Amino acid sequence: MPKPNRVKFQFISLFAILLITPLLSAQQDFSAVEIVPHHVAGSFYYLEGAGGNIGLSVGEDGVIMIDDQFAPLTDKIIAAISQLNNGEIRFLINTHVHGDHTGGNENMGKRGVLILARDEVRVRLSEQSPEEALPVLTYNDTITIHLNGEEVHAFSVSPAHTDGDSFIHFRTSDVIHTGDVFRTTAFPVIDTNNGGTLNGTLAALGRLIGVAGPDTKIVPGHGVVSNRMDVIGFRDMILDVKSRVEPMIAQGMSYDQVSAADPTSAYNARYGDSERFLRALYSELSGQP
Numbered sequence: 001m002p003k004p005n006r007v008k009f010q011f012i013s014l015f016a017i018l019l020i021t022p023l024l025s026a027q028q029d030f031s032a033v034e035i036v037p038h039h040v041a042g043s044f045y046y047l048e049g050a051g052g053n054i055g056l057s058v059g060e061d062g063v064i065m066i067d068d069q070f071a072p073l074t075d076k077i078i079a080a081i082s083q084l085n086n087g088e089i090r091f092l093i094n095t096h097v098h099g100d101h102t103g104g105n106e107n108m109g110k111r112g113v114l115i116l117a118r119d120e121v122r123v124r125l126s127e128q129s130p131e132e133a134l135p136v137l138t139y140n141d142t143i144t145i146h147l148n149g150e151e152v153h154a155f156s157v158s159p160a161h162t163d164g165d166s167f168i169h170f171r172t173s174d175v176i177h178t179g180d181v182f183r184t185t186a187f188p189v190i191d192t193n194n195g196g197t198l199n200g201t202l203a204a205l206g207r208l209i210g211v212a213g214p215d216t217k218i219v220p221g222h223g224v225v226s227n228r229m230d231v232i233g234f235r236d237m238i239l240d241v242k243s244r245v246e247p248m249i250a251q252g253m254s255y256d257q258v259s260a261a262d263p264t265s266a267y268n269a270r271y272g273d274s275e276r277f278l279r280a281l282y283s284e285l286s287g288q289p
């Protein structure tokens with residue numbers, strides 16, 4: 001088949017995927033999903049279900065929640081929280097805009113839960129969501145909630161996974177929820193369509209390494225509880241891949257040539273498919289879209 005047809009076909013496939021993906025997630029069957037609570041330290045728990053890990057501070061003042069997975073799971077999530085604490089869910093902080101972290105916002109907003117996020121998250125969510133799903137309190141730098149004897153400190157980081165990422169540090173329990181900037185299950189996802197960047201990812205991970213102590217528990221957006229050394233390993237992996245790709249770009253290699261050279265080979269067994277990461281990395285380092 002001549003090349004133009006193949007290119008055209010790939011474009012059509014891409015559009016089909018872009019059109020179908022939101023429909024699939026809207027129609028995804030969540031009936032088999034179980035919400036599993038894990039205690040991490042002090043007042044902090046996280047809930048595993050489908051989508052991003054939900055962080056919780058539970059105590060005598062009620063519940064502070066980080067992210068809320070998908071809308072069809074809200075009842076199950078609330079049931080799981082009520083097993084841990086019979087108080088009110090007071091606040092919900094969104095780590096970033098993605099639907100597997102904010103899908104329950106509308107349900108939570110309608111229940112009167114006060115939603116917080118960075119200014120950028122509200123702007124992006126308002127393009128696709130009803131008023132009830134939008135953060136009511138927004139911040140451009142940091143905000144701290146004082147409940148349950150806990151200091152819950154949300155702080156903005158450089159444009160990394162998206163341009164609206166926050167890390168949430170539960171200072172009394174010494175736990176940090178990182179949203180999707182850090183994950184243990186895959187190569188970094190740099191969502192360039194939502195303002196994510198490679199250099200911002202490196203800066204945000206560097207900030208996390210600076211804020212965390214040796215005993216700090218780090219809860220990723222997806223994956224298992226980790227520590228500062230795990231974040232250093234993840235950051236160093238990105239630096240290693242970057243240092244392999246830079247000279248290839250300096251030699252004028254195309255994305256396909258770089259991809260064929262497999263600069264992530266040492267990490268593929270652990271993190272799986274590297275294409276999306278490599279495309280974002282190549283695009284930012286080469287200045288080519």
Ligand SMILES: [Zn+2]
Pocket residue numbers: 096098161180
């Ligand atoms: Zn995400």
